[in-house]
Amino acid sequence: MKKFLIAIASLFLIGVIGIVVLMKVDFNRMNADNYYVHITEDGVKEVGKGSDGKVYETYHYNLESVNAKGETKTVEFTASKNLRKDAYLMLYVKEDKGVSSYDEVQLSDIPKEAQAKLK
Template sequence: MKKFLIVVGVLFTLGIVGVFAFTKIDFNRMNTDNYYLQITEDGIPHENKLDDGSVMTSYSYKLDATNEDGKTISLEFTAQKKLRQDAYLKMYVKEGDQVSSYDEVKLEEIPKKAQKRLE
């Protein structure tokens, strides 16, 4: 009986940790390289008709991004909304050029070498 309660306790603890991990950890940002860019042009709108008949608009962008070492690459990505002109973004990039996520940041939060390339 004692072993059974220990096993149930361990499984319960693992379950709580698993729920916490799935709700708090953004797996799209794990094992990614960070690049920075500034929105300098409007995205190209794409309308997709959903099964219920409603229309969803997404915007595609193709911009140059710079990492903290000053290396620049071209990134293509989509956003579910039109991004603010002149906004600075921190891009989370996997496998060379696949954008998995992004955050808007202030210029002061960008590493110095990347700031010089963006100015």
């Protein structure tokens, strides 16, 4: 009976740890390359309708990005809102999916080689 209780407690603990990991880890950012962009214009607005009838807006961007080594790449991504002009973004780019996530960053947080090409 004691072994059974230990086994149940162990499975419960593994389950709790698994749930915490799933809540804290952003899998869209794992194994992704970082590229940087400067938002200089509004995105192209697209209005759609969900299956529940709710209307939503999506903004499409097609921009030249640069990585920490100074290498450039054209990327396409969408946002659920029109991004602020003059904002700098760090994009998480995966080979098979393209841009999977992004964060707004300060110019001073961008590597020097990328800063030179974004100005």
